[in-house]
Amino acid sequence: MGQSHRTLKVADRIKVVVANLLETKIKDPRLGFVTVTDARVTGDLQQASIFYTVLGDLDERAATAAALESAKGAIRSALGRELGLRITPSIEFFEDGLPESAKALDSLLEKVHEQDAQVAALRKNAQYAGGEDPYKAPRVIED
Numbered sequence: 313m314g315q316s317h318r319t320l321k322v323a324d325r326i327k328v329v330v331a332n333l334l335e336t337k338i339k340d341p342r343l344g345f346v347t348v349t350d351a352r353v354t355g356d357l358q359q360a361s362i363f364y365t366v367l368g369d370l371d372e373r374a375a376t377a378a379a380l381e382s383a384k385g386a387i388r389s390a391l392g393r394e395l396g397l398r399i400t401p402s403i404e405f406f407e408d409g410l411p412e413s414a415k416a417l418d419s420l421l422e423k424v425h426e427q428d429a430q431v432a433a434l435r436k437n438a439q440y441a442g443g444e445d446p447y448k449a450p451r452v453i454e455d
Contacts, residue, residue, distance in 0.1 A: 319353045322395065326360050326403075327351035329394045333387055342379035344372045349408045353401060360391075360401040363408040373407065380405045 315323075331348040345367040352361045366376045380387075384403060392400035440446065 315353075315355065319355060319357065322357055322397070322401075323351045323353045323360070325395060326353065326362065326391060326401075329391055330362055330387060330403075333390055337390065338379075338383050338386070340379040340383060342375040343383075344368050344376040346376055346380075349410060357397060357401055358399065360403045361406055362403055363406050365408045365411055377405070377407065 327348055327350065330351065334343065334346050334348065347365050347367075348362060349365055350363040352363075353359070364376075364380070366373045368376075384405070388400055388403050391403065
């Protein structure tokens with residue numbers, strides 16, 4: 313079943329607030345170049361999943377994950393103030409797999425282009441197996 317209009321609005325607001333907090337309020341040196349890509353909220357608005365990407369290698373990703381985990385309480389309290397809901401949703405951070413998926417898709421597309429080039433090269437010297445017109449000509453009945 314799809315999400316309601318309210319949950320979508322709350323998820324969008326959470327995404328904006330968390331991105332703003334990470335940019336302005338959270339001053340952890342372990343925090344790398346983070347982009348909040350998505351936020352999803354359960355139907356009862358009790359739990360929020362926040363997806364992010366980090367520019368950098370594995371060490372920078374791990375340090376950013378640790379920084380987000382340690383700042384989770386401050387982010388949740390700021391969310392409570394900003395959202396004005398009766399119950400502030402518990403938050404959980406997930407590293408988004410979008411960059412890896414995009415790289416895999418790019419490599420597959422590159423492979424397809426190479427194979428297309430090979431087929432085009434084979435097609436240049438190809439000849440018809442049954443002649444120009446492989447179909448039988450219709451019989452002409454003379455009267």
